[in-house]
Amino acid sequence: MKKALALLLSLMLLMIALPVALAEEVVNVYNWEDYISEEALEMFSEETGIAVNYMRFTTNEDMLVQLRTSTGAFDVVFPSDYVIERLIAEDLLAPINFDNVPNSVNTVDWLSNPAYDPDSLYSVPYMWGTVGILYDTTRVNSPIDSWGALFSGEYKGEVFMLDSIRDTMGLALKYLGYSMNTRDPAALREATDLLIKQKQDGVVKAYQVDETKDKMVASEAILAVAWSGDAQYAINLNENLSYVVPKEGSNVWVDAMVIPVTAKNKENAEKFINFMSRPDIAQLNCEYIEYSSPNQAAIELMGEEYQTNPNLNPPQEIIDNCEFFNDINDFLTIYNTLWAQVKNAK
Numbered sequence: 046m047k048k049a050l051a052l053l054l055s056l057m058l059l060m061i062a063l064p065v066a067l068a069e070e071v072v073n074v075y076n077w078e079d080y081i082s083e084e085a086l087e088m089f090s091e092e093t094g095i096a097v098n099y100m101r102f103t104t105n106e107d108m109l110v111q112l113r114t115s116t117g118a119f120d121v122v123f124p125s126d127y128v129i130e131r132l133i134a135e136d137l138l139a140p141i142n143f144d145n146v147p148n149s150v151n152t153v154d155w156l157s158n159p160a161y162d163p164d165s166l167y168s169v170p171y172m173w174g175t176v177g178i179l180y181d182t183t184r185v186n187s188p189i190d191s192w193g194a195l196f197s198g199e200y201k202g203e204v205f206m207l208d209s210i211r212d213t214m215g216l217a218l219k220y221l222g223y224s225m226n227t228r229d230p231a232a233l234r235e236a237t238d239l240l241i242k243q244k245q246d247g248v249v250k251a252y253q254v255d256e257t258k259d260k261m262v263a264s265e266a267i268l269a270v271a272w273s274g275d276a277q278y279a280i281n282l283n284e285n286l287s288y289v290v291p292k293e294g295s296n297v298w299v300d301a302m303v304i305p306v307t308a309k310n311k312e313n314a315e316k317f318i319n320f321m322s323r324p325d326i327a328q329l330n331c332e333y334i335e336y337s338s339p340n341q342a343a344i345e346l347m348g349e350e351y352q353t354n355p356n357l358n359p360p361q362e363i364i365d366n367c368e369f370f371n372d373i374n375d376f377l378t379i380y381n382t383l384w385a386q387v388k389n390a391k
Contacts, residue, residue: 072316075102108124126298131372136306138167141169151322169318176212200267206252211225213270214240216291244387296369296370298369331351
C-alpha cells in the first residue's frame with residue numbers, strides 16, 4: 046500500500062512539474078504580419094523541442110510601444126534598421142552570443158557591420174529590400190525611371206502613395222536632390238510643399254500601405270510607391286506590372302532579428318535566430334515572403350531565377366545609390382508636423 050501511495054505521489058509531482066518544464070522550453074517571437082513561413086516555425090519546434098509563442102505587429106512604432114511597456118514578454122523581435130539604432134542607443138538590446146549563432150556567417154558582405162549596428166553585436170539580418178515605383182507598363186506614357194513621374198499631372202488620380210512619413214518624405218527629398226536623412230529645414234520645407242502640391246493637384250489617388258499590392262494587381266492605379274517584395278508579389282499576379290528603383294536613389298532597408306535586454310529565454314532566442322539563418326530555412330522564408338535574402342548561402346540555393354531577378358536581387362550599383370534611414374527620434378516632432386500638413390492639405 047505504501048509503495049502504491051508513493052508511486053501515486055510521484056506521478057502527481059511529475060504532472061505538476063511537467064508543465065513548468067515545458068513552459069521553460071519556449072521562445073517568444075514578435076514579428077511583422079505575414080512575415081515568416083509557418084512551416085519554418087513548425088520545423089523549429091520539431092527539431093529543438095522549443096515551442097514558439099508567435100506574436101505580430103504592423104508598424105515599428107507599435108512594436109516599440111509594446112517592447113518598452115511589456116517587460117520580458119519578447120525573446121526575439123524583428124525591427125527595422127533605424128529602430129535597431131534607437132534600441133541600441135537606449136540600451137534595450139542584449140548583445141548576441143554569436144557562438145550560439147554560427148549560421149550568422151552566411152550574412153552577405155555588404156550587410157556585415159551595417160551603419161545601424163556598426164559592430165554587428167546586436168542583430169542578424171532577416172530580410173531586406175528597396176522602395177521604388179510599381180507601375181502598369183500598358184498605361185504609362187514614357188519610361189518610368191524617376192520619382193518625378195509621381196508628381197506629373199499626366200497621372201492625375203492614378204498614383205498610390207505610401208501612408209508612411211519616412212518613405213514618402215524620403216522619396217520627395219531624393220527627387221529634390223537631398224538626403225533622405227536631412228534635417229535641413231529648407232530641404233524639408235521644399236519636400237513638404239512638393240507633396241502638398243501633388244495632393245492638391247489631384248495626382249494622389251490614396252495614401253495606403255498593405256492594400257496597395259492587391260489594388261495594383263486589380264489595375265486600380267497606374268503608379269504606386271511600393272516596397273520591393275510587395276512589388277514582386279503583384280508582378281507575379283499581373284504580368285503588365287513592373288518595378289523600378291528611381292535613378293535619384295531610394296531607401297534600402299533591413300529587418301533584423303534582435304534580442305531585448307529583458308528577454309527571459311535568451312539561449313532559446315539565439316537558437317531561433319541561428320535556425321532562421323540556416324540556408325535552407327532562409328531560403329524557405331525568402332520564397333514565402335518574396336523579399337530579399339541577406340543570406341549568401343540561401344541565395345546560392347535559390348539559383349538563377351532569384352539571382353537574376355533585379356527586383357529581389359538588384360545589382361550593387363543600385364544598392365549603393367540607396368540610403369538606410371537613420372533614427373530621427375529626437376527630430377520626429379518636426380516630421381510629424383510636416384506630415385500632418387501633407388495629409389490635411391485640401
